[in-house]
Amino acid sequence: MMSDNATSRTLLVCCGTGCLANKAAAVADALDAACPEASVKRTGCNGFCENGPIVKVQPDDISYYRVKPEHAEKIAASLGHGPVMSLLFRDADKKLVLRQADNPFYAPQHKVALRNIGTIDPLAIDDYLDAGGYRALERALAMEPDEIIAEVTASGLRGRGGAGFPTGVKWASARAEEVFPKYVCCNGDEGDPGAFMDRSILEGDPHSVIEGLAITALAIGAEQGFLYIRDEYGLACANVAAALGAAEARGYIGTNIRGSGRRLRLEIVRGGGAFVCGESTALMASIEGRLGEPRAKYVRSVQRGLWDKPTVLNNVETLANIPVIIAQGGVRFAEIGTEGSKGTKVFSLVGKVERTGLVEVPMGVTLRHLIFDIGGGIRRGRRFKAVQTGGPSGGCIPEGLLDLPVDFDTLTEKGAMMGSGGMIVMDEHDCMVEVARYYVKFLSDESCGKCTPCREGLRQMLAILTDLCEGRGQQGDIELLERLGATMKESSLCALGQSAPNPVLSTIAHFRDEYAAHIEEGRCPAGVCPALTTFVIDSEACTSCGACKKACPVDVISGDKDTPYEIARDGCIACGSCRESCRFDAVSAHQRKEALA
Amino acid sequence: MDHSTHIEEIARRYPAERRFSLAILQDIQREFNYIPAEALPIVAARLDTPQAHLYALATFYKSLSLVPKGKHVVKLCDGTACHMRGAGNLLGSLSRQLRLDADGRTDDGQFSVELVNCLGSCALAPVMVVGEAYYGKVSLEQLPTLVDSYREGGENDE
Numbered sequence A: 001m002m003s004d005n006a007t008s009r010t011l012l013v014c015c016g017t018g019c020l021a022n023k024a025a026a027v028a029d030a031l032d033a034a035c036p037e038a039s040v041k042r043t044g045c046n047g048f049c050e051n052g053p054i055v056k057v058q059p060d061d062i063s064y065y066r067v068k069p070e071h072a073e074k075i076a077a078s079l080g081h082g083p084v085m086s087l088l089f090r091d092a093d094k095k096l097v098l099r100q101a102d103n104p105f106y107a108p109q110h111k112v113a114l115r116n117i118g119t120i121d122p123l124a125i126d127d128y129l130d131a132g133g134y135r136a137l138e139r140a141l142a143m144e145p146d147e148i149i150a151e152v153t154a155s156g157l158r159g160r161g162g163a164g165f166p167t168g169v170k171w172a173s174a175r176a177e178e179v180f181p182k183y184v185c186c187n188g189d190e191g192d193p194g195a196f197m198d199r200s201i202l203e204g205d206p207h208s209v210i211e212g213l214a215i216t217a218l219a220i221g222a223e224q225g226f227l228y229i230r231d232e233y234g235l236a237c238a239n240v241a242a243a244l245g246a247a248e249a250r251g252y253i254g255t256n257i258r259g260s261g262r263r264l265r266l267e268i269v270r271g272g273g274a275f276v277c278g279e280s281t282a283l284m285a286s287i288e289g290r291l292g293e294p295r296a297k298y299v300r301s302v303q304r305g306l307w308d309k310p311t312v313l314n315n316v317e318t319l320a321n322i323p324v325i326i327a328q329g330g331v332r333f334a335e336i337g338t339e340g341s342k343g344t345k346v347f348s349l350v351g352k353v354e355r356t357g358l359v360e361v362p363m364g365v366t367l368r369h370l371i372f373d374i375g376g377g378i379r380r381g382r383r384f385k386a387v388q389t390g391g392p393s394g395g396c397i398p399e400g401l402l403d404l405p406v407d408f409d410t411l412t413e414k415g416a417m418m419g420s421g422g423m424i425v426m427d428e429h430d431c432m433v434e435v436a437r438y439y440v441k442f443l444s445d446e447s448c449g450k451c452t453p454c455r456e457g458l459r460q461m462l463a464i465l466t467d468l469c470e471g472r473g474q475q476g477d478i479e480l481l482e483r484l485g486a487t488m489k490e491s492s493l494c495a496l497g498q499s500a501p502n503p504v505l506s507t508i509a510h511f512r513d514e515y516a517a518h519i520e521e522g523r524c525p526a527g528v529c530p531a532l533t534t535f536v537i538d539s540e541a542c543t544s545c546g547a548c549k550k551a552c553p554v555d556v557i558s559g560d561k562d563t564p565y566e567i568a569r570d571g572c573i574a575c576g577s578c579r580e581s582c583r584f585d586a587v588s589a590h591q592r593k594e595a596l597a
Numbered sequence B: 001m002d003h004s005t006h007i008e009e010i011a012r013r014y015p016a017e018r019r020f021s022l023a024i025l026q027d028i029q030r031e032f033n034y035i036p037a038e039a040l041p042i043v044a045a046r047l048d049t050p051q052a053h054l055y056a057l058a059t060f061y062k063s064l065s066l067v068p069k070g071k072h073v074v075k076l077c078d079g080t081a082c083h084m085r086g087a088g089n090l091l092g093s094l095s096r097q098l099r100l101d102a103d104g105r106t107d108d109g110q111f112s113v114e115l116v117n118c119l120g121s122c123a124l125a126p127v128m129v130v131g132e133a134y135y136g137k138v139s140l141e142q143l144p145t146l147v148d149s150y151r152e153g154g155e156n157d158e
């Protein structure tokens, strides 16, 4: 029943980092002031940050988007009288959407790891408890370690950090070790550029990770643990720190967990901002206060990890799934997903899609479903070109493979990988050679330099790819890249170097023509590489709106209502901003014949 | 200026164990915007670790800097999501507007600009952070005014 006073209503204001950037804190304050009788809750990220700040009214189940502080009065006045139409979401057909569940972005999602985010206040442990939190830990306290591990094994859960190693197997190995102390660790380094799943979980539901880590500790017999979190993730560090304090005060961690006599001390270690520190052995070196460099893995960290003691390291999202598995049973969890990949996966769907954000779907949905149904297809009616999954260690997947199911094994067979969940969508205006150069540049900066194939291989690849982008490509470059890639895969020390050639090899595999055009014709088909590209305004299509003139960072576009718009050759840096800014497709890219000014 | 006592105080926030080297250096970085030269011997003595070890950490981790940064640190995200949405052009524009030197600083000490990998707000790409303030969907057009608001006397300069 709907009651029509504010007292019975809860306003959930999204205060994740994305919405905070859009002044969500002021929105929450304004709502506090405008409706003192309602309860205003500050939640974690709803995943749809582009349309934030998001405010949800409960129990009416109304969602508002792009809310500004000045809308607070309107919202307050509307409580119990129906929605504020102007703040509702409009779908592609301009239809107003009232409930989050009817929003095309959310409707196909299935939330497990993100189950509480957006509905609870991460700083209120009672919210977490009301949502069923810490019941799994209570249950685990009454179980034998082997029973806990058996549930996790039955769930089929595989690590969400990228490698997909079966979690139950990892725990069982660590449990079998008779060396103490043992340690548990949470990998919150999230180095994949373009991905923010773990950040969102740490910020929006820190207790789920702490509970998962506490259950891990019970299963393997550890009494101490670490949460390694990127230092740049300030809000995540703060919320986890607060949650640790609250969990300890209620006895869910600490010296005598819920009166059981078991103990667990957890602390946060702030990462130094190096991609390689996400790798397990480098991460452990970093926690010990050493340089974050990987070591060879002939001894596994479940045997000798932190301070040479048995250590289990799991990813944030992996851990957030654990309480669900223990609470419902592993078999129930395994009902979701595919044969080899159970449960759901959170993806960071970004790039050139219409709707970007965090999405959680059952394993095994197709890329097409993710990009076109949830993501709403490509922006501005452009053509899909490729999607990069798995971050810098992953690969590019072309249109022909869009109907593949997304799970741990299928994408790997095709030379890409699902990875930790980054999903970067590219359109016809993205150059695949430049994309490869981008990833290789990233990896070459991030290679720790310890082993030669990775350090020197990346440097050579970068030099070749830069030459290609700048019009100095030579016959044989593609083959050279392939040979370098094969050597690096085989002989690099850690997975960074071993997987580093993937973005290059997969773009060559699927877009070899584009590489060839750079080398043989000095042409960048996508019109991206400035040394090879020039832009022209088509006076027929031009509506004299002036958008390109405003967008040009070097002011070389002239024109007004009466004079046709034109780009001066001199001074143009071929950045392409004009083409991006034009709503009428009047600016087109052409092959540059003369040298860049 | 002598920062010794302040650095000493920061180092004492943690137990004297080597595993806290990075945490102490991060706190010093946060406090001073860089790691002042006098910090290394003080922290080394406190943790009973060679200075060379701390120096190695300070050069390995990108978030630590041995040279002073500008008053306003501008972090421009060049993570993949931001790269695909024009981060490169933003950097070019910033460098032209601010006349940055090779280290990405302005000679009046007001700004330093860093290209960083993913600020974790990818759905708002391209993203830029000035100090602690996040800006999403930054456009070339808005950049000059945004930067100006941080110049001396601007509304965001404090």
Ligand SMILES: Cc1cc2nc3c(=O)[nH]c(=O)nc-3n(C[C@H](O)[C@H](O)[C@H](O)COP(=O)(O)O)c2cc1C
Pocket: A158, A159, A160, A161, A162, A163, A164, A165, A187, A188, A189, A190, A191, A192, A275, A276, A277, A278, A279, A280, A281, A313, A314, A315, A316, A318, A319, A420, A494, A495, A496
């Ligand atoms: C270069 C490199 C970077 C990595 N970065 C991360 C990361 O940021 N987060 C993460 O959870 N795993 C990362 N991993 C994977 C970890 O090494 C490890 O497999 C994972 O944390 C184990 O947890 P899981 O089994 O729950 O996935 C990285 C691996 C490599 C080689």
Ligand code: SF4
Pocket: A535, A551, A552, A553, A554, A555, A556, A557, A567, A571, A572, A573, A574, A575, A576, A577, A578, A579
């Ligand atoms: S390509 Fe860039 S520099 Fe050249 S006209 Fe277009 S916006 Fe201006």
Ligand code: FES
Pocket: A014, A015, A016, A017, A018, A019, A020, A044, A045, A046, A047, A048, A049, A050, A052, A053, A054
């Ligand atoms: S921060 Fe609000 S939707 Fe992501």
Ligand code: FES
Pocket: A193, A194, A195, B077, B078, B079, B080, B081, B082, B083, B117, B118, B119, B120, B121, B122, B123, B125, B126, B127
């Ligand atoms: S890629 Fe820029 S915020 Fe993630």
